[in-house]
Amino acid sequence: MPEPPGVYTHFFVGTFPQLETRLSTPNKDLTDPLAPRREAALFYGLFLRGHSIESLRRDIDVPVLLHKKWTNGTQYEGNFRDNLRQLYDYRKQVLAIFDELVLNERGRARIQ
Secondary structure, three states: OOOOOOHHHHHHHHHOHHHHHHHHOHHHHHHOOOHHHHHHHHHHHHHHOOOOHHHHHHHHOOOHHHHHHHHHOOOOOHHHHHHHHHHHHHHHHHHHHHHHHHHHHHHOOOOO
16 A cells, blocks of 8 residues: 655654754754754664655655746745755755665675
């Protein structure tokens, strides 16, 4: 049965109030260079517990249609549009870190 989109992100926003603040004020993350690594680590922990990598990637990434809506939307003011761009860049950075962690995990030899 396919998982609903955003299930992990919704869980973390409800569980970790600081993520809700991050999602509503992306400028705040610019002062914390470790924030993308911490968030990627949360998703990596879910991966290690057996959650689907594709579901996790969907929750981290910004869908193409949503990105087009953000960039082509005339209803957004300049400052808000800048925040959306920063949010998009942040999500892509988290996704890249997550992918690197997963790639390293798959390449590591298991010693038991």
